[in-house]
Amino acid sequence: MPRYAQLVMGPAGSGKSTYCSTIVQHSETINRNVQVVNLDPAAEHFDYPVTADIRELIQVDDVMEDDSLRFGPNGGLVFCMEYFANNFDWLEESLGHTEDDYILFDCPGQIELYTHLPVMKQLVEQLQQWEFRVCGVFLVDSQFMVESFKFISGVMAALSAMVSLEIPQVNIMTKMDLLSPKAKKEIEKYLDPDMYSMMEDTSDTIRSTKFKKLTKAICELIDDYSMVRFLPFDRSDEEGINIVMQHIDFSIQYGEDLEFKEPKVIENYQINYITKQINLAI
Numbered sequence: 001m002p003r004y005a006q007l008v009m010g011p012a013g014s015g016k017s018t019y020c021s022t023i024v025q026h027s028e029t030i031n032r033n034v035q036v037v038n039l040d041p042a043a044e045h046f047d048y049p050v051t052a053d054i055r056e057l058i059q060v061d062d063v064m065e066d067d068s069l070r071f072g073p074n075g076g077l078v079f080c081m082e083y084f085a086n087n088f089d090w091l092e093e094s095l096g097h098t099e100d101d102y103i104l105f106d107c108p109g110q111i112e113l114y115t116h117l118p119v120m121k122q123l124v125e126q127l128q129q130w131e132f133r134v135c136g137v138f139l140v141d142s143q144f145m146v147e148s149f150k151f152i153s154g155v156m157a158a159l160s161a162m163v164s165l166e167i168p169q170v171n172i173m174t175k176m177d178l179l180s181p182k183a184k185k186e187i188e189k190y191l192d193p194d195m196y197s198m199m200e201d202t203s204d205t206i207r208s209t210k211f212k213k214l215t216k217a218i219c220e221l222i223d224d225y226s227m228v229r230f231l232p233f234d235r236s237d238e239e240g241i242n243i244v245m246q247h248i249d250f251s252i253q254y255g256e257d258l259e260f261k262e263p264k265v266i267e268n269y270q271i272n273y274i275t276k277q278i279n280l281a282i
């Protein structure tokens with residue numbers, strides 16, 4: 001029986017922990033078993049029940065207080081994650097093995113973990129050895145995506161994670177509820193972006209020819225390979241949460257070997273969800 005995992009990644013404050021608790025609550029309603037593992041050794045607040053917590057293994061504060069190491073918060077975090085990578089048996093023990101394992105890994109927000117440090121890739125490989133099908137879920141705060149050049153840097157961050165981890169990845173724009181109706185309309189063009197028009201948007205603000213050429217090359221790369229798309233995420237919109245889950249489930253083929261469970265209460269949006277699942281399967 002395969003096991004399933006989402007690696008919930010993204011910059012600091014992008015909404016990873018909130019996403020995890022929203023998915024847990026949503027899954028409870030549709031009678032689906034989803035568990036969360038906190039992988040942030042500096043986490044102070046989250047409101048989901050944890051199956052495993054990296055702070056039981058190592059904490060950033062302890063590392064920073066160590067006089068022989070003398071790390072600051074970021075160096076401390078990197079140290080903790082490397083220590084974690086050398087002690088994956090702790091994770092194996094904490095996870096145990098139950099039927100239909102579906103685990104969300106709430107990762108730290110330091111972007112270097114997804115761009116050039118090897119630890120997340122090592123984690124993915126380890127999870128795959130334990131028969132997990134892993135999907136990367138990369139979150140970006142929608143507030144920072146409403147201008148072309150900010151959007152391009154968000155896309156590049158998502159793309160680095162995608163390229164370095166080599167797993168299916170679903171990209172999500174969070175905090176959609178905070179956008180004004182006007183900004184919501186504006187952001188539609190960023191969800192399924194046309195990079196060529198994006199390039200024209202930025203060309204007035206960029207004066208240097210070299211920088212223009214670089215922006216053009218990046219936009220072409222993103223567009224030609226259709227590499228990055230975003231799904232909107234509003235924690236109060238059950239239908240939207242369903243769509244996000246459908247994309248992720250589809251990418252890791254969740255549900256293929258499962259027996260159907262009756263939802264606790266069938267509501268309209270759940271009927272829509274089931275109908276869509278059936279349509280996807282046909």
Ligand SMILES: Nc1nc2c(ncn2[C@@H]2O[C@H](COP(=O)(O)OP(=O)(O)OP(=O)(O)O)[C@@H](O)[C@H]2O)c(=O)[nH]1
Nearest residue numbers: 011012013014015016017018108109174175178235
């Ligand atoms: N309105 C609104 N606020 C949100 C949403 N998601 C997250 N937030 C808020 O944004 C802040 C950061 O959210 P977290 O879920 O802690 O973000 P994180 O990515 O886990 O942060 P780090 O672990 O520090 O990297 C919190 O104050 C949340 O309440 C959302 O969808 N809507």
Ligand SMILES: [Mg+2]
Nearest residue numbers: 016017040043
């Ligand atoms: Mg968090």
